[in-house]
Amino acid sequence: DAGVTQSPTHLIKTRGQQVTLRCSPKSGHDTVSWYQQALGQGPQFIFQYYEEEERQRGNFPDRFSGHQFPNYSSELNVNALLLGDSALYLCASSRWEGKNTEAFFGQGTRLTVV
Amino acid sequence: AQSVTQLGSHVSVSEGALVLLRCNYSSSVPPYLFWYVQYPNQGLQLLLKYTSAATLVKGINGFEAEFKKSETSFHLTKPSAHMSDAAEYFCAVSESRGAQKLVFGQGTRLTINP
Numbered sequence: 001d002a003g004v005t006q007s008p009t010h011l012i013k014t015r016g017q018q019v020t021l022r023c024s025p026k027s028g029h030d031t032v033s034w035y036q037q038a039l040g041q042g043p044q045f046i047f048q049y050y051e052e053e054e055r056q057r058g059n060f061p062d063r064f065s066g067h068q069f070p071n072y073s074s075e076l077n078v079n080a081l082l083l084g085d086s087a088l089y090l091c092a093s094s095r096w097e098g099k100n101t102e103a104f105f106g107q108g109t110r111l112t113v114v
Numbered sequence: 115a116q117s118v119t120q121l122g123s124h125v126s127v128s129e130g131a132l133v134l135l136r137c138n139y140s141s142s143v144p145p146y147l148f149w150y151v152q153y154p155n156q157g158l159q160l161l162l163k164y165t166s167a168a169t170l171v172k173g174i175n176g177f178e179a180e181f182k183k184s185e186t187s188f189h190l191t192k193p194s195a196h197m198s199d200a201a202e203y204f205c206a207v208s209e210s211r212g213a214q215k216l217v218f219g220q221g222t223r224l225t226i227n228p
Contacts, residue, residue, distance in 0.1 A: 004157070033215070042118075042204050042218030043158070056215050090157055094214070099146065099165040101214065105157035 002027070004093050004106035012112045013081050021076040021109045025093030031055075032074040033103065034066060035090040043090055049074050078111075086113045116141045116207045120219035128227045133192040135222045137179075137205035140186065146208040147188045148216065149179055153201045161203075164188060175199070200226045 005024045013019050025032050031050045035043035045058035049068035068074045072093075078085055088110050092103040121136035139145055146165050150158040162173025169181045179190045188205060202223050206216040 031214075035216075035218075040221075042206075042220050043216070045215050045217070048215060058215070092158075092216075102160060102163070103214075103216065105150075105159070107155070107157045 004091055004104050006089075006091050006106040006109050008109060009107065010110045010112075012114060015081055015083060015113055017081050018077065018079045019081060019111060021078075021089050021091075021111070023074045023076070023091030023093070023106060025072050025074070025091075026104045029093035029095045029104070030072050031094045031096065032068060032072065033092045033094070034074070034076045035092065036060070037088040037090055037108070039087070046076070081113045083113050086111060116145065116209055116217050118205050118207050118217055118219035120203075120205050120222050122222055123220060124223045124225065126225040126227060127195050129197055130194050133177075133190070133195045133199065133224065135190040135203050135205075135224065137188045137190065137219060138186050139188060139205070139207045141207055143209075147179075147181060148206045148208070149173065149177070149188075149190050150204045150206060150218075151201045152204065152221075158204065161190070195224075195226050197226050197228065200224055 007022045033048040034046040037043040046060050047057040048055050052068045063079045065077045088108040090108045091106045094103045117140045119138045148163045149161040162171045164181045172178045177192045202221050204221045205219045
């Protein structure tokens with residue numbers, strides 16, 4: 001089992017550009033959540049996708065958008081990049097099992113905006 | 115809204131000593147609580163979780179945590195620290211059953227001295 005895989009592992013973008021990050025969930029998982037982890041901070045919830053729809057959203061601007069595909073993989077898009085968007089972006093996948101639901105995290109994508 | 119406060123951004127202990135990482139939460143509903151570990155350049159790995167069953171929860175790598183409702187705490191302990199325990203530790207609370215939308219604390223960096 002490959003677990004949660006994210007790509008790319010690192011990338012550098014220029015302020016104002018757009019970026020797309022990708023996530024493949026753990027086998028058998030149908031829910032994907034995205035988190036932003038700024039340097040020295042805890043992860044912050046961006047949004048969650050289930051059945052190809054955004055189900056929950058954190059306190060992030062509309063510049064952050066996403067998509068989930070029929071195979072449950074997901075993309076995170078960020079438009080009009082700001083220097084403050086530099087962070088580690090983590091993807092977590094899960095499958096609903098009531099109180100035993102567990103989120104499995106990928107290794108993250110390190111985004112640097114210059 | 116739920117929140118988590120981790121007391122101490124940096125904890126340093128000697129190898130073989132007791133590890134105690136503090137976490138206090140705020141929640142308007144019975145919480146689901148988690149401890150995750152993050153090694154350098156890695157994603158998050160679940161150490162243990164509290165889901166309203168036993169208040170003393172045992173996790174991986176010899177860690178355990180005790181849920182104390184009266185103190186709104188969920189402190190993480192390990193009787194004897196090992197060099198391999200050096201990492202960043204995050205406490206998190208879920209707004210719903212299971213690890214859906216997670217709210218993380220700021221993290222505590224654990225250093226082990228030989």
